[in-house]
Amino acid sequence: MKATHFGAGNIGRGFIGEILHENGFAIDFVDINETIIDALRKRNSYEIELAAQEKTHITVDQVTGLNNQKEPDAVIDSVATSDIITTAIGPNVLPIIAELIAKGIQKRRQEGNQTPTDVIACENMIGGSQILLEKVRTYLTEEDLTYVENTVGFPNAAVDRIVPIQQHEDPLFVSVEPFCEWLVDDTQSKAKQIRLDNVGYVSDLAPYIERKLFSVNTGHATTAYTGAHYNYQTIGEAIADERVLNQLKAVLKETGDLLINKWDFPREKHEQYIEKIVERFKNPYISDDVSRVARTPIRKLGYDERFIRPIREAKTYGLSYQALVDVVAMILQYDEPSDEESVRLQEMLKEKDLTEVIQDVTGLTDNTIIEEIVEKAGSN
Numbered sequence: 001m002k003a004t005h006f007g008a009g010n011i012g013r014g015f016i017g018e019i020l021h022e023n024g025f026a027i028d029f030v031d032i033n034e035t036i037i038d039a040l041r042k043r044n045s046y047e048i049e050l051a052a053q054e055k056t057h058i059t060v061d062q063v064t065g066l067n068n069q070k071e072p073d074a075v076i077d078s079v080a081t082s083d084i085i086t087t088a089i090g091p092n093v094l095p096i097i098a099e100l101i102a103k104g105i106q107k108r109r110q111e112g113n114q115t116p117t118d119v120i121a122c123e124n125m126i127g128g129s130q131i132l133l134e135k136v137r138t139y140l141t142e143e144d145l146t147y148v149e150n151t152v153g154f155p156n157a158a159v160d161r162i163v164p165i166q167q168h169e170d171p172l173f174v175s176v177e178p179f180c181e182w183l184v185d186d187t188q189s190k191a192k193q194i195r196l197d198n199v200g201y202v203s204d205l206a207p208y209i210e211r212k213l214f215s216v217n218t219g220h221a222t223t224a225y226t227g228a229h230y231n232y233q234t235i236g237e238a239i240a241d242e243r244v245l246n247q248l249k250a251v252l253k254e255t256g257d258l259l260i261n262k263w264d265f266p267r268e269k270h271e272q273y274i275e276k277i278v279e280r281f282k283n284p285y286i287s288d289d290v291s292r293v294a295r296t297p298i299r300k301l302g303y304d305e306r307f308i309r310p311i312r313e314a315k316t317y318g319l320s321y322q323a324l325v326d327v328v329a330m331i332l333q334y335d336e337p338s339d340e341e342s343v344r345l346q347e348m349l350k351e352k353d354l355t356e357v358i359q360d361v362t363g364l365t366d367n368t369i370i371e372e373i374v375e376k377a378g379s380n
């Protein structure tokens with residue numbers, strides 16, 4: 001069995017690689033990072049360490065690397081011959097790799113491969129695989145589209161494991177938190193012959209992806225942007241400050257109330273889920289940079305993303321969302337020179353009126369919410 005995985009970065013090597021490996025897959029990692037690709041090619045294996053007192057090690061072997069910029073044909077061949085295709089490359093990069101995935105699918109069809117497969121986007125976003133499918137479609141013929149309809153699934157997924165930026169002598173070594181969860185929408189899967197161990201196949205992903213994105217990621221981002229507001233460099237330092245912890249708890253109360261109302265999660269169970277998340281953020285064996293968790297602030301301010309969507313929905317349920325608005329105001333102030341989106345956001349704020357920037361970046365049309373954000377941002 002073989003997998004093609006796009007994105008040999010932190011979560012790609014630190015989680016998706018582990019699961020595919022333990023399920024018996026050889027893995028072609030596709031990336032543009034030459035150091036990582038060369039090392040994968042040379043060594044065909046790498047080590048994962050669990051960031052806990054015991055420091056358990058896992059060896060992932062039968063792996064190699066392909067550079068999509070330098071050897072696109074090899075990537076197309078890999079997609080054409082793999083049993084499963086996965087990505088963990090970042091939502092902004094999905095449109096860039098869509099053409100190669102499309103050409104790989106086209107080649108599968110031309111070679112008469114009728115075995116169903118799945119393309120699973122393991123990104124922090126709602127509807128990631130289906131959004132990728134929309135991009136892939138634009139490169140396909142009618143004949144290819146019929147083939148996709150019959151044999152290629154694009155099941156949405158939710159993946160959860162904190163994997164910080166890695167700074168080791170070995171470029172492939174990756175230290176990860178012990179906790180992990182990977183859920184796939186079974187109704188969108190076509191490769192029914194492949195059921196991965198330690199992956200949950202669910203009949204409705206919506207409650208799970210919303211619970212993950214609006215608890216883990218909204219909470220993580222809250223810790224990061226509030227931490228940046230108080231000049232902290234790491235999540236561990238930030239969460240040790242009561243002001244940050246209180247902001248985190250207030251935000252998770254708001255998204256928790258929304259999730260409980262919307263999806264009927266039992267309150268007690270949800271509170272336990274939140275407690276566990278807060279403990280995960282405090283993991284003393286992990287050092288996670290505020291700048292990683294706060295990365296790409298324009299993306300994180302998106303209409304369906306971790307702040308604006310819960311704000312919009314909390315309002316329709318008549319629930320409080322003021323703590324979320326507080327964080328949105330802090331994101332607008334987030335000034336990190338190494339982050340292209342932060343730089344762009346700060347330039348936009350210099351060139352345009354605040355209301356206009358909020359409308360452009362968030363896609364919001366609700367004037368009440370926009371005014372609440374403007375008022376909060378103005379008072380910071």
Ligand SMILES: NC(=O)c1ccc[n+]([C@@H]2O[C@H](COP(=O)([O-])OP(=O)(O)OC[C@H]3O[C@@H](n4cnc5c(N)ncnc54)[C@H](O)[C@@H]3O)[C@@H](O)[C@H]2O)c1
Pocket residue numbers: 006007008009010011012030031032033068088089090091093096097122123124159160161162163164
């Ligand atoms: N790190 C985590 O804790 C975590 C957990 C769950 C989900 N995710 C999600 O997984 C995705 C990847 O996150 P990450 O933390 O692993 O990021 P990362 O930066 O470590 O990995 C992304 C990889 O994609 C590669 N890449 C970028 N542009 C490319 C291109 N044009 N072509 C080929 N490769 C390209 C980079 O070189 C890098 O190796 C994101 O969507 C993120 O939200 C991350």
Ligand SMILES: O=P(O)(O)OC[C@@H](O)[C@@H](O)[C@H](O)[C@H](O)CO
Pocket residue numbers: 124159160161162163216217220221292293294295
């Ligand atoms: O990857 P992002 O930029 O969407 O979000 C940053 C972190 O919150 C995220 O990577 C978490 O570590 C991860 O989602 C935990 O499962």
